[in-house]
Amino acid sequence: MLLAVDIGNTKIKAAVFEGSALLEKFIFSHEDALNGVKIILKKFPKATQSIMSVVGKEDNNLLLWLQGNTKLTAVNHTLQFPFTNKYATPATLGIDRMVLAAGAVLQHPDKPRLVIDAGTCVTYDFTDAENQYLGGAISPGLQLRYNAMHNFTAKLPLLYPEMPQSYIGNSTKASMHSGVVNGLLHEVEGFIAQYNQEYQDVTVILTGGDADFLAKRLKNTIFANSNFLLESLNLLYLYTNHK
Structure with missing residues (x-):
């Protein structure tokens, strides 16, 4: 299972995927980011992989926590894209x-x-x-x-x-x-x-x-x-x- 996290300008959106299927979507504030992700992974303990993109302010606490508790793919300009x-x-x-x-x-x-x-x-x-x-x-x-x-x-x-x-x-x-x-x-x-x-x-x-x-x-x-x-x-x- 994969946890996808999108840190936007106003909200944080996340979803758990199994293959191509979206199992559940979550929306929370920047202040609740770390706690929100912990709740998601408690509900979906098999989500051992994660991917995160950041548009809004970087959340170092969330980044470090995901790195320590999942195999994180942090999306940046060095990642290989299909275009x-x-x-x-x-x-x-x-x-x-x-x-x-x-x-x-x-x-x-x-x-x-x-x-x-x-x-x-x-x-x-x-x-x-x-x-x-x-x-x-x-x-x-x-x-x-x-x-x-x-x-x-x-x-x-x-x-x-x-x-x-x-x-x-x-x-x-x-x-x-x-x-x-x-x-x-x-x-x-x-x-x-x-x-x-x-x-x-x-x-x-x-x-x-x-x-x-x-x-x-x-x-x-x-x-x-x-x-x-x-x-x-x-x-x-x-x-x-x-x-």
Whole structure:
């Protein structure tokens, strides 16, 4: 069994896998990281292997504990990935983006893929049919957009994601919801259209904390999977350890 741990900007997500099957998923705060992982391994004592990727702040206590209690694969830029990295500044490419690209390559071979991760930020990561990672884009996520309007204006309230009833907002709150949600939806649709113009039959994968929220309104054919990063960690582990 494998324990996959994703240390994100706002939360820590973990899952236990047996082969390709996800047995159970867990979400906890950074403060509860070490205790949360101990509880998971008490429930799944056969999870003697682990893999961890870090986007948020490094947790040295968790790292040391996993090294001492499991056989840990720490994902970093030196790990072998199933794609050729064509990013102009490969050392600055986020580990989470590399993991998502690896999962897309391994799960959808021989075709171009666009992974859209709608989390704190929205990241777009593209690999072509020749398994070359070409890059993508980064933009503010839903809550960041709400926060920015509240923090950098005098009177706009702090709101949280809510699906607008109409694209024409008839109040300040309705206008903000329309601007944030419809704005991001148009952004996503626009990026998908651009990639489909240049590449044929692009497989689009939508993941992240806001994936399910956005997927209901997207017109394009996509694979919505909020667990894709954890599944990609599992696929990357299988790739690096069983080649």
